Amino acid sequence: MFEVVLRRLVQAVSVVLVLSLVSFIGVYKIGDPVQLLAHEGATEQEIEDARARLGLDRPVHQQYLTFVGRMAVGDFGTSFVSSRPVVDVIVERLPATIELTLAAFLISVLMGLPLGIVAGLYPEGPLARTIMAGSILGFSLPAFWFGMMMIMFFSVDLGWLPSIGRGETTRFLGADWAVFSLDGWSHLIMPALMLSLTTVSLVIRLVASGMREAMMTDYVKFARLKGLSERRVVLLHALKNVMIPVVTVLGLEIGSLLAGSIVTETVFAYPGIGKLLIDSINRLDRPVIVTYLILIVLFFVVINLIVDLIYTALDPRVRGTLR
Amino acid sequence: MSVVEYEIDRPLVRFWLELSRSRLAVVGLVSTTALVLVAILAPIIAPQNPYDLTQIDFLDGELPPLSISPSGQTYWLGTDAQGRDMLSAIIFGLRASFTVAFSAGALALVAGTTLGLIAAYARGRIDTIVMRLAEIQMSFPAILLALMLLAVFGRGIDKTIIALALVQWAFYARTVRGAAIAEREKEYVLACRLLKLPRWRILVSHLLPNVLPPLLVIASVQLASAITLEATLSFLGLGLPLTEPSLGLLIANGFDYILSGQGWISFYPGVALLIVIVSINLLADRLREMSNPRLKR
Numbered sequence: 001m002f003e004v005v006l007r008r009l010v011q012a013v014s015v016v017l018v019l020s021l022v023s024f025i026g027v028y029k030i031g032d033p034v035q036l037l038a039h040e041g042a043t044e045q046e047i048e049d050a051r052a053r054l055g056l057d058r059p060v061h062q063q064y065l066t067f068v069g070r071m072a073v074g075d076f077g078t079s080f081v082s083s084r085p086v087v088d089v090i091v092e093r094l095p096a097t098i099e100l101t102l103a104a105f106l107i108s109v110l111m112g113l114p115l116g117i118v119a120g121l122y123p124e125g126p127l128a129r130t131i132m133a134g135s136i137l138g139f140s141l142p143a144f145w146f147g148m149m150m151i152m153f154f155s156v157d158l159g160w161l162p163s164i165g166r167g168e169t170t171r172f173l174g175a176d177w178a179v180f181s182l183d184g185w186s187h188l189i190m191p192a193l194m195l196s197l198t199t200v201s202l203v204i205r206l207v208a209s210g211m212r213e214a215m216m217t218d219y220v221k222f223a224r225l226k227g228l229s230e231r232r233v234v235l236l237h238a239l240k241n242v243m244i245p246v247v248t249v250l251g252l253e254i255g256s257l258l259a260g261s262i263v264t265e266t267v268f269a270y271p272g273i274g275k276l277l278i279d280s281i282n283r284l285d286r287p288v289i290v291t292y293l294i295l296i297v298l299f300f301v302v303i304n305l306i307v308d309l310i311y312t313a314l315d316p317r318v319r320g321t322l323r
Numbered sequence: 324m325s326v327v328e329y330e331i332d333r334p335l336v337r338f339w340l341e342l343s344r345s346r347l348a349v350v351g352l353v354s355t356t357a358l359v360l361v362a363i364l365a366p367i368i369a370p371q372n373p374y375d376l377t378q379i380d381f382l383d384g385e386l387p388p389l390s391i392s393p394s395g396q397t398y399w400l401g402t403d404a405q406g407r408d409m410l411s412a413i414i415f416g417l418r419a420s421f422t423v424a425f426s427a428g429a430l431a432l433v434a435g436t437t438l439g440l441i442a443a444y445a446r447g448r449i450d451t452i453v454m455r456l457a458e459i460q461m462s463f464p465a466i467l468l469a470l471m472l473l474a475v476f477g478r479g480i481d482k483t484i485i486a487l488a489l490v491q492w493a494f495y496a497r498t499v500r501g502a503a504i505a506e507r508e509k510e511y512v513l514a515c516r517l518l519k520l521p522r523w524r525i526l527v528s529h530l531l532p533n534v535l536p537p538l539l540v541i542a543s544v545q546l547a548s549a550i551t552l553e554a555t556l557s558f559l560g561l562g563l564p565l566t567e568p569s570l571g572l573l574i575a576n577g578f579d580y581i582l583s584g585q586g587w588i589s590f591y592p593g594v595a596l597l598i599v600i601v602s603i604n605l606l607a608d609r610l611r612e613m614s615n616p617r618l619k620r
Contacts, residue, residue: 015459019471026475136608140600142551144558145574145593152586163582252462259467263555278559281474293471297463304462 005305012301016294020071023293024064024286054080071294077287081280086291090273095175096166097272100264101257103192104199109250111196112203119204120211120242121234131204138201143260147194147267154190162187164269187270195264199253206249210242217241244311251307255300341613351605358599362418369411370396374566388587401587403576409588412573413595419569420599423480424549427487432542434488435495436534440526442496443503454500457493465490469552473561483562487549494541502534540614543607547600554596570596 042050051057055066070077076086119128119135155163167187169176178184214220215238223237224230262274269275273292280288343349361368386392388401388409400409442453460468472486506512507530515525554571556562563569568576570592577589 023471023475136601136604140597140604142554142593142596144555145596148578148581148589149593152581156582156584256464259464262470263559266559289474300463
């Protein structure tokens with residue numbers, strides 16, 4: 001087990017290094033941030049000075065090496081736009097994204113599981129057909145359009161929910177959280193629904209097909225023959241086996257939710273790290289883009305590793321096959 | 324009876340008979356075909372060319388659906404801020420969306436299949452490298468990878484196609500490799516080897532046809548996902564350029580007008596996008612069912 005973790009970590013570090021190099025060079029090539037940052041009347045000399053101050057006048061490999069060296073000690077540089085440490089800028093936006101992602105995750109589990117079980121138990125019934133049709137629709141709906149239509153309906157037509165921002169926040173544990181106020185929740189509900197759309201559909205389909213297959217297996221027939229109540233057969237024997245792939249997928253979905261939050265935050269002008277990324281891309285704020293990409297790659301590698309380990313713990317057959 | 328049996332021997336007929344057992348799949352097939360035709364024939368079908376400035380009248384801007392212009396033209400789905408007929412814009416947008424998705428899909432299919440076949444046949448180090456790359460690619464959500472790539476490349480049709488192909492090739496490569504490894508142990512491959520056929524010929528003319536069915540399933544799913552991805556990227560301002568708007572870009576352009584009550588500008592392009600994706604998914608769903616032996620009782 002230790003060896004597996006170690007090998008994965010080495011792999012993770014190499015992936016991060018390669019991606020940091022690729023994104024650094026790529027971001028280096030797309031444009032000159034000084035041209036965007038300089039005020040309109042800036043003289044040639046002022047632009048040169050700014051370039052020297054930001055270290056942009058040096059060759060790209062030197063810039064990259066400096067960057068990696070500083071990254072190794074936890075210094076991700078300074079944002080070109082706000083002139084503050086990148087880490088501060090990101091950390092400040094993090095609570096918003098955490099709230100959004102967690103809310104969407106909870107919706108996915110709390111809606112997806114029960115609906116999936118029902119659809120899997122009675123696949124020919126009208127209820128199951130409705131649920132499955134709904135999940136196809138959920139898969140097919142472009143999430144960003146779904147979010148915009150929610151804004152059109154709930155914010156513009158009905159005037160029930162606010163369409164942008166995060167609302168009132170409360171200071172707790174050194175960060176600003178929106179979940180302690182009703183106003184915060186009213187800002188969170190639509191983005192969370194939009195973000196969970198695909199995941200809910202995915203969980204429904206996964207649980208439903210798993211249930212359908214599990215109910216045909218011998219161990220379920222045997223459990224029934226033993227005279228166990230149908231409830232026990234379904235919720236204990238069948239569900240336990242259905243849950244193995246579901247837990248894996250749910251774990252990996254946390255990553256997808258984080259990626260999806262980039263789109264969600266853009267639609268709702270929600271001040272999380274996803275919106276920060278898009279804003280930074282538009283303003284060529286290189287340090288923020290590169291740091292975001294590196295952190296998210298790290299996060300993914302860690303999530304994948306954890307999911308693999310949980311999967312091994314849940315399914316004894318997988319033990320020993322992890323590479 | 325004998326006629327039916329005779330026909331069932333033909334793979335296309337058998338395929339159709341099995342597919343048409345699901346009425347929804349038939350709906351999906353018919354409507355996907357119709358949409359592709361509309362996209363191909365866009366310049367003929369569309370009431371106006373939305374990007375020909377001589378055909379649009381600025382004074383007709385922001386008209387709601389079913390408005391009739393002073394010149395007698397009916398705007399079935401309204402107009403946008405520049406006075407462009409939304410129906411025409413959607414038909415042309417459909418063309419842009421399909422162009423990008425089909426090109427990216429074809430590129431990913433060819434690249435993925437080639438790499439998968441090579442990996443299966445070469446084994447050893449090449450196999451490890453290709454599969455490790457595929458694994459790394461698949462451990463990131465497509466939208467995130469595509470977004471990173473476009474943030475680095477910059478926007479444009481060619482760049483979007485390449486980015487989409489780069490996030491989709493691994494699905495083909497993995498499936499082809501798996502199927503090819505299973506196939507290469509079979510007797511007909513052994514027979515080919517005994518005949519001393521060259522390797523590439525065994526791969527291309529004997530292994531490849533046998534790994535095609537699972538590829539069809541992936542291609543259908545990936546097509547729908549490419550269309551959504553492209554729309555989302557364009558919405559974020561990273562996909563197609565403004566000069567050639569796809570459905571996603573049309574929706575994005577209408578975003579600003581939602582709050583002022585002109586919702587149709589992004590509503591109808593979204594409906595069109597939804598119809599496209601649902602049609603393809605209905606078809607893909609049936610294809611997947613047909614290829615899953617566990618659901619056949």
